Structures are given as C-alpha cells and as structure tokens.
Amino acid sequence: MVLVLLIVSLGVFALVALLPGDPAVAILGEGHPASTYDDLRTELGLNDPMLTRYADWLGGALTGDLGRSVVPPRSDVSDRVVSALPVSVEIAVLGLLIALLVAVPLAMWSAYHEDGVLDRMISAGTFAVLSVPGFLAGLLLIMVFVNALDWFPRSEWVRISDGDLLGNLHHAFLPALTVALVELAMFTRVLRSDLIVTLREDYILAARAKGMPPLRILFTDALRPSSFSLVTLLGLSLGRLIGSTVIVEYLFSLPGMGSLVVNAANQGDFPMVQGAVLVIAVIYVLINAGIDLSYGYLDPRTRKAHV
Amino acid sequence: MTAPLLEVDDLRTRFLTPRGPMVAVDGVSLTLAAGETLGIVGESGSGKSVLGRTIMGLITNGPTTTVTGAVRVDGADIHQLTPQGRRALWGTKIAMVFQDPMTSLNPTKRVGTHLSESLRFHRGLSRGAARTRAVELLKLVGIPEPERRAGQYPHELSGGMRQRVVIAMALACDPKLLIADEPTTALDVTVQKQILDLLQSLAERLQMATILISHDLGTVSGRTDRVAVMYAGRVVESGETRDVFAQPRHPYSGALIESIPRLDAASHSLLPAIVGQPPNMLNPPSGCRFAPRCAFAQDRCRTETPALVDDVACHFPLTQALEVHA
Incomplete structure (x- = not known):
C-alpha cells in the first residue's frame, strides 16, 4: 500500500x-x-x-506541509484542504447513508417480490433516476424545496465546528440528497440482483424450513452474502464523491474539495492542485484498502486460514 | 387407533412452466403414524422431492403453483394455514434435512448460530441457554469437540460433519416428523452409512416419524418400516418395506430392485438397467406411465390408467417372488 x-x-x-x-x-x-x-x-x-x-x-x-498557494493571499495549502475536506466528506458520507437507507429496503422488497408490480416500478424508477444528470436533479430539488417550499436554506454553509449540528445538517441535507439519488439507484439495482441469486440458495430454503420469518431471513441470512458488489461500489463511490462533487458544490455553493481543486486549476495554483489531489488520492487508496479488509468480514471463507 | 401423525390425501402439485403445465405430484395419498419410518423411492424426476417439499408446505399455492388435496399434520391442513401458521409448524412439528450439506448451511454464519437461532425464535431461549443447547445438539449428532465446532464456520467442517449439523439444525426444536430429502446423496459412500445410521438411531431415540426420500433402494431397505415407490409423480406401489423388497408386485419396483448392484453377481456381468428414459413430465404418456418401458406391457396398459388397488397400481401385477432376493 x-x-x-x-x-x-x-x-x-x-x-x-x-x-x-x-x-x-x-x-x-x-x-x-x-x-x-x-x-x-x-x-x-x-x-x-x-x-x-x-x-x-x-x-x-x-510532515503535513503541502506548501503555500502561489495565488494571493498565498494561504497555506494544508489549511485550505483541512477546511474544505470536512465539507466534502460530510456530503459524501451523508449522501451514501441516505442512499443505503433507501436502497437496502427497496432492493430487499424488489428481490423478495421478484417480478412483482412494485419490483417493476422500482426497476423503472431507478433506471429513470440513473438517466437523469446529477445537476438536473439538484436543480429540481432546489426549485422544489428551496424556491417553492422554502424548507431548506441556500447558498450558505454552517460548519459542524461552529457547534450548530442541526443547522449544519439542515444545510447539508439537500446536497447530500442530490448526491444520494444516483447512488441509491445504483445500489438498489446491484443489491437486488445479488439478493435474487442468494435467495435461490439452499441455505435460504433451509432457513425457511426452520420457520424463520422472511424479514429475518432477508437481514440475517441473505444480506451479508449478497453485499459484496454493494460494498465494492460503496467504496468506489465514497472515494469518488469526496473528490468530485464539483457540480453539486457549485449548485449549493459549498466550500468543498471539488470547488477547491477546480478554482485552483483555473488560477494556475499548482501547489494547491497538487496538495488537494494528493489528499483525495490518499483517501481513495485508504478507503479501498478498508473495503478489501471488509471482504473478510463479509465472507469468512476469504479469511486466511488460522492455525 | 389414534389419528395418524401425517395424512396426505390425493395430493397434486402442478407447476405452470414456460413450456406448459407440469403435474409433478399426481394424486399421492400416504399416512404415517407417530414414530413410523417411511421410505419414498423413485428415480430422478419422479416427483419425490417435490412431494417432500409439498408435504412440508415449502411448496404451496402461488402464482405459478397449484396444490390440491390435503396434507394434514396432527389434523391441521398445512396448505390451508396462513404463512405464519406454517412457520410455527416448521422446525417444531415438521423439519427437513436437505440433500447437499455443502449448500444448505449459510457460509457467513457460525455453526452454533444455525442451531441457536431457531431455539431462540421458537422456544424463546436466552442467548446463553440457546448456545448450551446448540452444543448439546452437536454432541447428540456425534460431532466431536462440540464447543469448538459451534464457533466455527461451515467451510471449516467436512461434508459428513456438515450433514450432521444440518440434521442437528432440523432436530433443534424436537419435531415430530422429519423429512430427509436424499440426505446422503452428496456424501462419500463411507460417510453415507454413518449418516443413515445416525438418522435411524435418532428417530428411534426421539420417537420421531421419518420420511426418507431416496433414489437408492439400498438406503431405504432395512431402515424403514414402509416404502412407497414413485414413478412419474404417482405412487405405483407401497407396502411393508420387507414385503416390497421380497416380492415386488409392480414391474417398476421389480426392475428397480433387480438393478441394485450385487456383490455376488458374476464378475464383468452387465448391471441390469431399466431400458428407456423417464417420461417427459410436460407430456406424460397416457395409460400406465411406465408402460413404454415395461417388459410386461400390453395394449390395455397403454390406454387405461391403472388405479392404486391393494397398494399396487398395475393391471398385471407380478405374482412371483424375485428369485434373486427370495
């Protein structure tokens, strides 16, 4: 590594x-x-x-020193990264959490009632969401929830470090939801197809024959063996979202990593670009190493034989 | 005489397949008293596994499946129950052992969890009590070092050990009826006998009725009280196991018994086999379904379906005892 x-x-x-x-x-x-x-x-x-x-x-x-920006006010690259990173990480993590919370039940329902009416609707719905560009979904969400309903604020960012967690979540929700939409559609489709395969396994039949209720079988027997692709996808998404939610950051005027890199690149601020991209890359590598480790938890057969 | 534990009455299981309707089980009636053992024998595709799963209620009415007739366990018709009602019976009154121990245990679950989860669910045992009972069950099915094994994952056990776990899993909540669907087919020959002996002794010790489904007559003979021979979805002959083996009356049973490889046969002699192929269940032959392969078939056999009379469904039952087994 x-x-x-x-x-x-x-x-x-x-x-x-x-x-x-x-x-x-x-x-x-x-x-x-x-x-x-x-x-x-x-x-x-x-x-x-x-x-x-x-x-x-x-x-x-x-040693944590990424140099100084070449553009006035010549600020410290590390400081800028440290201030932008939490925003991106929060949006990415929150977005993926929303995506998972919605995708897992949807996929379970879909797989359990394969080819049922709702399954077809979910399939069509996820496909529709996947084919909508992210910025359009973001714009629609802004139109509905900010402009029309006025449920959420716009163009501001409240830091968690300011001590206002609720205010922070209030501001983070819409961008996170924008990010979540595409991810949840992908997660649902991937998990559904893996679950369908798992549900045909003999051990699912054996669990049913023990009198276990369907919901319990889905969660305790089927979910874990079915989540390989999901976890892989999750890791890739997290790494990607931290570095490249530029469009969402622009839409919601968030001071995240995406805007940092793009602005720096436009200004020819090479230390800033190098520093920010390096941090993103390191996070990406670390996340994927973590994903590799999680396979051992998901399937005991992939663990090394212990004597 | 008390009511039998299990009553199967004119059971029919019909699947809608993309290529047309298929009647996998076609009018089967059986009874089984508490503690009794019944063998169900037939070749691949004879409907014996579907019969087992329909008796269990794992196959029931659905979008592509129709079940008619009745399966009564202690008087309750499995297929009239709600899904919750069926689940309450599964594990506690009827349980099932599946064919392949390699696939019927969840690879991501510890061995002990397989046993303790149904104890906690059906019996409401605490985590600790369920764990203790799980270890006892592993000991009961003859697994050495049960404490250590309970903490292992299925892939760390051999096939025979895994099938013992599957049996322990079925026995966890003291079922009255155990349906063993080809429990030894996936195992080595040496392990097969151990598993069958184990099933037999457990059934006797726990006073549990057993249905042993197998394509292997050797599995069933000597281990069951009664036997039912299935062909193309129907029972063609049933009776005391001893009698059926000594004097099969249906030509199919006779041919099956003759095709058991024998140690005292002359060396390099051909294994007797039943000519032809099992019928296509999407389009079964009219009349007696065995007629196209039967050495004794006559015109009547090809047009008129024989009813199960006096425990045999044949227009011209065999009368002589098989010489080889007499």
Whole structure:
C-alpha cells in the first residue's frame, strides 16, 4: 500500500508539473520584465531539477506541509484542504447513508417480490433516476424545496465546528440528497440482483424450513452474502464523491474539495492542485484498502486460514 | 387407533412452466403414524422431492403453483394455514434435512448460530441457554469437540460433519416428523452409512416419524418400516418395506430392485438397467406411465390408467417372488 501511495504521489506531482503554461506568467500576468518572472520562478523553486522539487514536496507532505498557494493571499495549502475536506466528506458520507437507507429496503422488497408490480416500478424508477444528470436533479430539488417550499436554506454553509449540528445538517441535507439519488439507484439495482441469486440458495430454503420469518431471513441470512458488489461500489463511490462533487458544490455553493481543486486549476495554483489531489488520492487508496479488509468480514471463507 | 401423525390425501402439485403445465405430484395419498419410518423411492424426476417439499408446505399455492388435496399434520391442513401458521409448524412439528450439506448451511454464519437461532425464535431461549443447547445438539449428532465446532464456520467442517449439523439444525426444536430429502446423496459412500445410521438411531431415540426420500433402494431397505415407490409423480406401489423388497408386485419396483448392484453377481456381468428414459413430465404418456418401458406391457396398459388397488397400481401385477432376493 505504501508503494501504491508513493506511485500516486509521483503521478500527482508529475501531472501538475508537466502541465503546459508557465506558473509565473499565470500568477503575475503578462507584460512584466523577464527578470521578474525569473525571480518568481526561483522563489517558487521552479528552477530546481524536477526530482529535487518532488523530494522537497513529498518530504513536506509527509510532515503535513503541502506548501503555500502561489495565488494571493498565498494561504497555506494544508489549511485550505483541512477546511474544505470536512465539507466534502460530510456530503459524501451523508449522501451514501441516505442512499443505503433507501436502497437496502427497496432492493430487499424488489428481490423478495421478484417480478412483482412494485419490483417493476422500482426497476423503472431507478433506471429513470440513473438517466437523469446529477445537476438536473439538484436543480429540481432546489426549485422544489428551496424556491417553492422554502424548507431548506441556500447558498450558505454552517460548519459542524461552529457547534450548530442541526443547522449544519439542515444545510447539508439537500446536497447530500442530490448526491444520494444516483447512488441509491445504483445500489438498489446491484443489491437486488445479488439478493435474487442468494435467495435461490439452499441455505435460504433451509432457513425457511426452520420457520424463520422472511424479514429475518432477508437481514440475517441473505444480506451479508449478497453485499459484496454493494460494498465494492460503496467504496468506489465514497472515494469518488469526496473528490468530485464539483457540480453539486457549485449548485449549493459549498466550500468543498471539488470547488477547491477546480478554482485552483483555473488560477494556475499548482501547489494547491497538487496538495488537494494528493489528499483525495490518499483517501481513495485508504478507503479501498478498508473495503478489501471488509471482504473478510463479509465472507469468512476469504479469511486466511488460522492455525 | 389414534389419528395418524401425517395424512396426505390425493395430493397434486402442478407447476405452470414456460413450456406448459407440469403435474409433478399426481394424486399421492400416504399416512404415517407417530414414530413410523417411511421410505419414498423413485428415480430422478419422479416427483419425490417435490412431494417432500409439498408435504412440508415449502411448496404451496402461488402464482405459478397449484396444490390440491390435503396434507394434514396432527389434523391441521398445512396448505390451508396462513404463512405464519406454517412457520410455527416448521422446525417444531415438521423439519427437513436437505440433500447437499455443502449448500444448505449459510457460509457467513457460525455453526452454533444455525442451531441457536431457531431455539431462540421458537422456544424463546436466552442467548446463553440457546448456545448450551446448540452444543448439546452437536454432541447428540456425534460431532466431536462440540464447543469448538459451534464457533466455527461451515467451510471449516467436512461434508459428513456438515450433514450432521444440518440434521442437528432440523432436530433443534424436537419435531415430530422429519423429512430427509436424499440426505446422503452428496456424501462419500463411507460417510453415507454413518449418516443413515445416525438418522435411524435418532428417530428411534426421539420417537420421531421419518420420511426418507431416496433414489437408492439400498438406503431405504432395512431402515424403514414402509416404502412407497414413485414413478412419474404417482405412487405405483407401497407396502411393508420387507414385503416390497421380497416380492415386488409392480414391474417398476421389480426392475428397480433387480438393478441394485450385487456383490455376488458374476464378475464383468452387465448391471441390469431399466431400458428407456423417464417420461417427459410436460407430456406424460397416457395409460400406465411406465408402460413404454415395461417388459410386461400390453395394449390395455397403454390406454387405461391403472388405479392404486391393494397398494399396487398395475393391471398385471407380478405374482412371483424375485428369485434373486427370495
């Protein structure tokens, strides 16, 4: 995993460093004397060999120092990431929680009443949701719940650290729901098809023959063996959502990681891009390592034989 | 005489398949007294497993299934009960042992949980009491180191051990009737005998009626009081196991018994086999369903369905005892 992270960091660094365009020009604008640009490049360390720059950057990153933004007010990259990350993580986690809470019962109902009326409706519904672009769903939610019903506020963000948890949740709910819609449609479809396969297993019949009620069988016998694809998907979604909910962040004016990266990239703020992308990548790798570990819980057969 | 434990009356199970209706069980009647053992024998596709599951009530009326006739357990008709009513009987009054122990245990559940969950559900035992009882059950079915085994997962046990767990699972809440559907088919020959002996001794010890479903006559002979031979969804002959084996009256039973491999047969002699294929149940032959494969069939057999008279459904029952088994 360390190796994976090292490769990721090198990739992130190289990607940004190899981008065309001169950061000095991007920062100062055109029309200055050549020496001014050169002074700035020296100050930013851009005249050093690339490996030296990478080593410096990586060394800093390991101690939590991701450098400073090159755009005024030249704020600390770590500080900006630390302030943006909780927003993205909260929206992603909350969105996935909503998606799971809705998807698991829907999938169970669908699988248990396979080809029933409601199953077909759920299938059609999830398919419809999947084919609606996320920004459209977000816009619709804003139109209905903010503009028409005025149930939720818009364009503000209350931090949990301000001590107002309810206010925070109030602001986070709509963006989380926007994120959740597509995910829950995917989760429902994946879990439904896995459940249908599991429900045909002999041990489900054996559990029925013991007189266990259907709901109990669904939760205690069928759910765990059926959740491999779901958990894999969950991990991928979480990693993806933390870094790339740009559209949702724009719609709801959230100060999250997505907007941070996009703004920085537009301004040619390469340390910011590198730092933020590195953090996102590390989180992604860690989440997926966690997912791999969870397989052992899901299916004891995949655990290593213990003597 | 008291009412029998199990009464099956003219039971028919009909499935709607994409290729048309199929009558898998076609008018079967049986009775079983408490503590009695009954063998149900027939080849693959004869409807014996469907019969077992219909008796159990696992197969019941539904969108593509029609069950007519009656299955009465202690007087209550399984197929007239609500789903909740059936569930209350499952495990406590009738229980089932399935064919393949490799697939009938949940791979994500510990062995002990398989046993304790029904004890807690049906008997309302506490977690600790259910666990103690689960270990006792494992000991009862002859599993060494039951405490350790209870904490293991099914994949850590051998096939024979797993089938013992499946049996223990069925016995957990003291059922009065156990339906064992091909309980040894998936096991090694050496383990088969152990499992059958175990079932037999448990049935005697716990005073439990047993239905042993098998395609293997050797499994049934000597272990059951009575036997019913099924062919194409119907019982073609039934009676005391000893009598049926000594003097089968239906040509099909006779042919089945003759096809048991024998140790005293001349070496390199051909195994006697029943010619032809089992009938297509979507379009069964008219008249006696065995007629196309029967060595004694006559014109009447091909047009007129023989009724089960005096425990045999044949127009021309065999009269001679089989020489080989006499």
